[in-house]
Amino acid sequence: MRTLSLSTVAAALLLVPAFAQAGDLSVMLENVANADGALLVGVHTKSADFPDDASHVSGQMQAAQAGEITVHFKNLPAGRYAIALLHDANSNGKLDSNRLGIPVEGVGFSNNATGSFGPPAFAKAAFDVPADGVVTQSIKLAY
Amino acid sequence: MITRRNLLSGMAAAGLMHGLPFAGPNAMAKAQDDWARLFKDALADNPLLLGWQGVDGAPLESGALNITGAWPKDLSGRFFRNGPAIHERFGKRFRHWFDADGMIQEFRIANGQVRHRGRVIDTPKRRQETAAGKQLFSGFGTHVSGGPAVRGPDTLNTANISMLHHGDELMALWEAGSPTLINAETLAANGFKQWLPDLKGAPFTAHPKTDPDGTLWAFGYSALPRPTLLLYHVDAQGEVKSVAAVKVDYTGLPHDFVVTAKHVVIILPPLILDRDALQEPNVTFLDAHRWQPELGTRVLIADKSDLSKQRWAQLPPGFFFHHGNAWEEADGTIRLDLCWSKGPDLLFGALRNVMRGDITPAGNGSPHYASVKLPPGRDGVIDVSGDVMEFTKVAPSTVGQRHNYVYGLSAAAADTFPFNRLVKRNLASGATEIYAFGGHIIAEEHVFVPRPSQKAEDDGWLIGTHLDTQKAITNLAVFDAQAVSDGPLATAALPYPLPLGFHGIFVADT
Numbered sequence A: 001m002r003t004l005s006l007s008t009v010a011a012a013l014l015l016v017p018a019f020a021q022a023g024d025l026s027v028m029l030e031n032v033a034n035a036d037g038a039l040l041v042g043v044h045t046k047s048a049d050f051p052d053d054a055s056h057v058s059g060q061m062q063a064a065q066a067g068e069i070t071v072h073f074k075n076l077p078a079g080r081y082a083i084a085l086l087h088d089a090n091s092n093g094k095l096d097s098n099r100l101g102i103p104v105e106g107v108g109f110s111n112n113a114t115g116s117f118g119p120p121a122f123a124k125a126a127f128d129v130p131a132d133g134v135v136t137q138s139i140k141l142a143y
Numbered sequence B: 001m002i003t004r005r006n007l008l009s010g011m012a013a014a015g016l017m018h019g020l021p022f023a024g025p026n027a028m029a030k031a032q033d034d035w036a037r038l039f040k041d042a043l044a045d046n047p048l049l050l051g052w053q054g055v056d057g058a059p060l061e062s063g064a065l066n067i068t069g070a071w072p073k074d075l076s077g078r079f080f081r082n083g084p085a086i087h088e089r090f091g092k093r094f095r096h097w098f099d100a101d102g103m104i105q106e107f108r109i110a111n112g113q114v115r116h117r118g119r120v121i122d123t124p125k126r127r128q129e130t131a132a133g134k135q136l137f138s139g140f141g142t143h144v145s146g147g148p149a150v151r152g153p154d155t156l157n158t159a160n161i162s163m164l165h166h167g168d169e170l171m172a173l174w175e176a177g178s179p180t181l182i183n184a185e186t187l188a189a190n191g192f193k194q195w196l197p198d199l200k201g202a203p204f205t206a207h208p209k210t211d212p213d214g215t216l217w218a219f220g221y222s223a224l225p226r227p228t229l230l231l232y233h234v235d236a237q238g239e240v241k242s243v244a245a246v247k248v249d250y251t252g253l254p255h256d257f258v259v260t261a262k263h264v265v266i267i268l269p270p271l272i273l274d275r276d277a278l279q280e281p282n283v284t285f286l287d288a289h290r291w292q293p294e295l296g297t298r299v300l301i302a303d304k305s306d307l308s309k310q311r312w313a314q315l316p317p318g319f320f321f322h323h324g325n326a327w328e329e330a331d332g333t334i335r336l337d338l339c340w341s342k343g344p345d346l347l348f349g350a351l352r353n354v355m356r357g358d359i360t361p362a363g364n365g366s367p368h369y370a371s372v373k374l375p376p377g378r379d380g381v382i383d384v385s386g387d388v389m390e391f392t393k394v395a396p397s398t399v400g401q402r403h404n405y406v407y408g409l410s411a412a413a414a415d416t417f418p419f420n421r422l423v424k425r426n427l428a429s430g431a432t433e434i435y436a437f438g439g440h441i442i443a444e445e446h447v448f449v450p451r452p453s454q455k456a457e458d459d460g461w462l463i464g465t466h467l468d469t470q471k472a473i474t475n476l477a478v479f480d481a482q483a484v485s486d487g488p489l490a491t492a493a494l495p496y497p498l499p500l501g502f503h504g505i506f507v508a509d510t
């Protein structure tokens, strides 16, 4: 999760395609530690670089609030997606790491997938959005 | 160390487990696992195992302790100890001595009286596991699958090795993650110490060193995501002066280090993390390490006045936990002492086996007093002819300066684990003064406390705990450091046994 950046999330907010074959996605963010900064929710399509920006098709930014918060994505084209969450507590638009390169802000991935020494592969976090109807993902942020 | 083992197999294994109707978390919690049963059976036959039974985590509190002998009236302050204490949680026994949650043992010493308090250190790891009603996270030598994401070393931080009092802050130390701040009045855990904004979750040794002027030196080692050594320089008031990050090919498992007046010296044993092994199912962090004696022992020497000025030296292969002290000769030769063993057998053997009730010999892990010379510009030489010795301590006034004495624990050579003797070694003559506690007693680290009007290096006391496995109690003993063989000046008896721990500090009343 090198660059889930504020600018690309903002850019993606403008891309709300209205396809005929489209479903809705509800993302419930759990375990938000505090109300500092922003929550970035990125929806990605299949990519070897997941969760890098290249695979990023839609995104939302919300002011953080402690506990749970639900974010809705409308009219996503049917297909396979994965979600990356970042609690950007200092609102600098990126995932901060300490001097050893260990990420130090809250992150989460769809299916609550976890990686080994980094983010999970797309396949572990992937789920289907149907042609119509709503799919829900509950994702626990880990700090 | 960012994720250790359990990230990989974790979620998948959890999914399968929860599908089994008879294996819900509550049902599992009530059953004792096989190591817990093995330990319980072995304890019935061998009272020495009392030291590793563990406690349930309830606070301990004594009244004024019964004292035998005359407790020195001018010794007043608090003696804090730390160590893994809750060896079984939710029916499951840890697979290594190093893995249990830490517990602070406080001995409040005043007017010739002693009172004890014990408090478990409620780390984020412990709180999450308490809430879940089961073990969630792997430890050093214990594998647990199915837990939540491990975000960094502090997810696994058990704060269970030692204590530090610096710049008016009391801390419980682990070594692979941050210090845990401790409220000095309540002894409650109060979050992690963060030395600098970009050092959140950074490792900090369990054995920082304090110069006689109060300056604090420390290191941190991190094998993941890239092998790195951090070198910390903190002034006497607790302000960070500098932290250097040194990229290395491997960190080994350095547990202790030394400082001279001019240098920081970190010795890296050739016990090396195999990152690929970490990916295999059910492999613990410890078992992902490979002993590679062909690499020898590497020594990093950094300049205290500029930590980025570094040189490397080489020593023969060996393994070691605790060091003594270091100083420099006129020509720049660094002299230091440490507890040297031929290999890491203790770590993989006795310190693990004891958790299932087997007290096994130290083997090649038997630690002996050794002295090292590191001449400028050349590789080092080591003299390993000393006697069995571990948990070495020196007078605080000698840190970084030439010292004449080192204090530690020992045992009859045939059974070097656990320890039951207190030793004072005269470095010049190699002579030792010994006090033998007796075969039913396990001695713990003894800390040198200078007399308030200290006149000579050894003008002070040694204080430490020992477990009497016949009476099933822990005692706090105080020795005259100038008459160790005479036995304790006084002993304060607790009404209960404490789990054997690791390290203590004495904080004098001011």
Ligand SMILES: [Fe+2]
Pocket (backbone or CB within 6 Å): B161, B206, B207, B255, B321, B322, B502, B503
């Ligand atoms: Fe230690």
